[in-house]
Amino acid sequence: MKTDIQIAQEAKKEPILKIAEKLSLTEExxxxxxxxxxxxxxxxxAGRTKEGKLILVTAITPTPAGEGKTTTTIGLADxxxxxxxxxxxxxxxxxxxxxxxxxxxxxxxxxxxxxPMEDINLHFTGxxxxxxxxxxxxxxxxxxxxxxxxxxxxxxxxxxxxxxxxMNDRQLRYIxxxxxxxxxxxxxxxxxxxxxxxxxxxxxxxxxxxxDLKARLSRIxxxxxxxxxxxxxxxxxxxxxxxxxxxxxIKPNLVQTLEGTPALVHGGPFAxxxxxxxxxxxxxxxxxxxxxxxxxxxxxxxxxxxxxLDIKCRFAGLKPxxxxxxxxxxxxxxxxxxxxxxxxxxxxxxxxxxxxxxLRHVSNIKNVYGLPAVVAVNRFPTDTDAEIDLVxxxxxxxxxxxxxxxxxxxxxxxxxxxxxxxVRLCEEENHFxxxxxxxxxxxxxxxxxxxxxxxxxxxxxxxxxxxEIARLEALGFGKTPVCMAKTQYSFSDDAAKLGAPENFExxxxxxxxSAGAGFVVALTGNIMTMPGLPKRPAAENIDVDAEGNITGLx
Numbered sequence: 001m002k003t004d005i006q007i008a009q010e011a012k013k014e015p016i017l018k019i020a021e022k023l024s025l026t027e028e029x030x031x032x033x034x035x036x037x038x039x040x041x042x043x044x045x046a047g048r049t050k051e052g053k054l055i056l057v058t059a060i061t062p063t064p065a066g067e068g069k070t071t072t073t074i075g076l077a078d079x080x081x082x083x084x085x086x087x088x089x090x091x092x093x094x095x096x097x098x099x100x101x102x103x104x105x106x107x108x109x110x111x112x113x114x115x116p117m118e119d120i121n122l123h124f125t126g127x128x129x130x131x132x133x134x135x136x137x138x139x140x141x142x143x144x145x146x147x148x149x150x151x152x153x154x155x156x157x158x159x160x161x162x163x164x165x166x167m168n169d170r171q172l173r174y175i176x177x178x179x180x181x182x183x184x185x186x187x188x189x190x191x192x193x194x195x196x197x198x199x200x201x202x203x204x205x206x207x208x209x210x211x212d213l214k215a216r217l218s219r220i221x222x223x224x225x226x227x228x229x230x231x232x233x234x235x236x237x238x239x240x241x242x243x244x245x246x247x248x249x250i251k252p253n254l255v256q257t258l259e260g261t262p263a264l265v266h267g268g269p270f271a272x273x274x275x276x277x278x279x280x281x282x283x284x285x286x287x288x289x290x291x292x293x294x295x296x297x298x299x300x301x302x303x304x305x306x307x308x309l310d311i312k313c314r315f316a317g318l319k320p321x322x323x324x325x326x327x328x329x330x331x332x333x334x335x336x337x338x339x340x341x342x343x344x345x346x347x348x349x350x351x352x353x354x355x356x357x358x359l360r361h362v363s364n365i366k367n368v369y370g371l372p373a374v375v376a377v378n379r380f381p382t383d384t385d386a387e388i389d390l391v392x393x394x395x396x397x398x399x400x401x402x403x404x405x406x407x408x409x410x411x412x413x414x415x416x417x418x419x420x421x422x423v424r425l426c427e428e429e430n431h432f433x434x435x436x437x438x439x440x441x442x443x444x445x446x447x448x449x450x451x452x453x454x455x456x457x458x459x460x461x462x463x464x465x466x467x468e469i470a471r472l473e474a475l476g477f478g479k480t481p482v483c484m485a486k487t488q489y490s491f492s493d494d495a496a497k498l499g500a501p502e503n504f505e506x507x508x509x510x511x512x513x514s515a516g517a518g519f520v521v522a523l524t525g526n527i528m529t530m531p532g533l534p535k536r537p538a539a540e541n542i543d544v545d546a547e548g549n550i551t552g553l554x
Contacts, residue, residue: 004109004554008117011258019256023088023289030254033125036116039251040264040285048288052088053321053426057296057376058305058365060358061498062488064340065330068109068378068408072326072415073296075112075407076376076422078259079415080292085423087261088290089114092268092278092298093128093253094121095196097168097531099553100539109554110408112415114255114263118550127204128166128195128268130249134217134242135164135200141238142222143178146186152235153225156188160512161222162529166195170532197273197529200242202517204250205267205279206315213250214243220516230475233516252282259412262290271298272488273529275307275519280316292426299488301325301361306453309369310435311481311519319432322425323365323373324418326405327358329383329391335499344382351387355394356500360455360491362400368452370431374421375402438481442469442511445482446522450506454491460507465522468511472520477513485523493525 002010016038020030029044057073070091077089091114094106099121107117114120123129139161146154165172172192178185195201199220207213218234225231233239252266264286267279276298277283286293297304305323312318329351330343336354338347358375365373375395377388392402403421406414436448443459450456461469472478489495492504510523533539541552 004113005117005550005552007111007258008107008113008115009549011115013115014256014260016254016256019260019262020254022260023262025289031251033253036255037119037125038254039125039248040254041251045285045288050288052287052291052293054283054287054318055292055294055322055324055422055426056305056308056320057294057324057326058301058361059299059326060331060361061300061302061335061490063331063334063498065328065334065343067326067328067331069296069326070106071109071112071408072324072376072378072405073294074108074114074257074263075405075412075415076324076418077261077263077294078112078257078412079407079419080294080422081259081261082412082416083419083423085419086291088286088293089257089261089263090278090283090286090293090295091263091265092296093124093265095128095194095268095270096122096166097194097196100533100542101168101531101537102534111258111411112407113258114265115258116255118553120255120265121553124265125253127249127253127266130245131198131200131204132164132166132195134245135195135198137242137245138200138220138222138233138236138238139163141236143185145236152231153227154223154231155226156186158224159188159222162191162193164193164195164198168194168531168533170530173528173530191530193529194270194531196268196270199514199517201267201269202274202514204246205269205275205277206312206517207250208280208284208316210243210247210250213246214239216516216518217242218516221513228471230515250279250281252279252285271304271307273485273527275311275483275517276304277308277312280312283318284316292423301364302453302491303484303486303488305365306435306449307483311483314434314438314481315518320371321430322422323371324376324422325358325361325365325373326376326378327391328378328380329387330380332358332391337498346384346387348386348390351390354499355391357491357498358391359394359398360500362395362398364453366398366400368435370433372425372428372430373400374418374425375400376405376418377402378408379404379406439479442473442478442482442520446484446508449482449484454506455500455502456492456504456506458505460505462507462509465508465510472511472513477515477520481519483514483517483519483521485521485527485529487525487527495525
């Protein structure tokens with residue numbers, strides 16, 4: 001059996017201009033980054049007024065058995081193309097942290113991939129490096145301001161801004177720096193986030209233009225002064241230089257699927273600690289270039305989809321036409337209590353115990369957000385007809401159809417049935433609404449997410465979180481959406497609670513303002529903004545030969 005990277009390396013790719021021409025773009029509308037990659041110029045959308053149909057692909061709560069959300073997103077786009085639709089797929093860029101950590105590459109899999117796969121999974125067009133440089137420039141200017149006399153009276157004990165690097169490196173979570181004597185800075189406690197958790201990433205992905213990007217960067221709160229007032233990036237006069245570093249990074253990246261479907265791959269905030277969606281500029285560009293746009297949001301629907309709908313759609317004025325919820329029988333049996341080694345045998349009892357996880361996600365999309373949905377089951381050879389029939393029966397009770405997907409093995413051909421159902425759903429009337437009113441107090445918004453989306457009974461706050469919420473509301477930051485930082489492995493804040501747990505409380509241990517992004521982040525459980533590497537990181541399997549051919553990358 002061929003690996004993903006072998007399939008990608010053997011694929012016959014079209015020159016990127018040919019892909020651009022499928023979207024009625026000319027050579028003047030793109031900026032080449034080699035033969036198979038390009039960035040869209042701002043002129044690419046001039047005069048285009050139409051809006052395509054927006055399709056969100058999300059999933060059940062992830063397990064080690066895998067769900068295949070990105071693969072389904074790509075295969076669905078290829079399926080739509082096969083039935084004659086003008087389609088664009090809009091994805092996030094992979095972070096080097098997971099690529100070299102647990103997950104490996106994140107450009108799809110099998111015969112449903114975006115290419116050039118190695119480039120996309122590694123440095124791509126340099127967007128993440130630019131974001132890291134902008135983040136760290138702000139950190140350097142902040143510390144330089146303190147070193148040079150501290151005119152803004154910054155309290156060095158209240159500096160939430162961290163440096164960042166796009167790598168899993170637990171050693172950098174908490175550090176102390178500025179040592180070496182009077183000429184080497186002011187000693188203070190510091191730390192690093194992974195780049196995809198940086199507010200600069202969130203700002204870039206929510207900005208609608210270069211001007212909006214600069215304005216959002218200016219609003220970032222980097223510290224507090226000794227009177228407790230916020231100190232912003234604008235106060236440090238850093239926004240202009242940061243925008244200069246990001247002027248190319250804000251342009252969406254154009255690539256292709258294995259079947260030549262145009263793909264915009266841009267931005268990449270994590271969904272468990274950030275808002276988990278590709279950029280607004282890429283999504284809006286796709287909607288003007290295609291009749292159907294297929295996009296995804298990270299992890300399960302309680303994380304990525306909730307933030308896509310309550311944050312991204314709210315800010316960008318987007319209205320999805322349909323939602324695809326991806327599941328596998330194998331993963332549902334894990335939610336029902338089976339060990340990963342026991343998934344190959346039919347077990348209807350475990351499947352029935354695990355199905356409430358899928359059904360809660362389906363109910364949320366239909367009943368909380370008012371959107372039409374379809375369940376896409378990635379079928380494995382070990383799945384039995386009886387197991388598939390049980391999934392179909394339970395979903396039908398909620399008024400949702402199930403379509404089998406074989407896009408990993410068959411590419412777009414295995415996504416045609418799903419594509420036809422999605423087209424049908426896109427013509428249905430929907431009643432899209434948010435989970436909460438952003439003008440509600442912070443605690444009421446958090447409560448709405450926990451009770452309506454997670455299925456919990458309430459929220460507990462640490463004294464630190466209580467004090468910070470009161471402080472943020474007093475400073476005028478209360479009327480923004482909330483971005484929940486929570487484990488991806490459970491509806492609750494406890495990763496061990498699989499399935500669809502009930503009667504649980506979520507503990508909010510701290511909150512912080514992301515004023516540039518425009519939301520309040522609520523951190524729950526033991527969620528970390530800087531992941532660590534596993535005992536056997538994926539990096540151990542990655543290599544390159546004398547001719548530059550990469551192996552082991554997924």
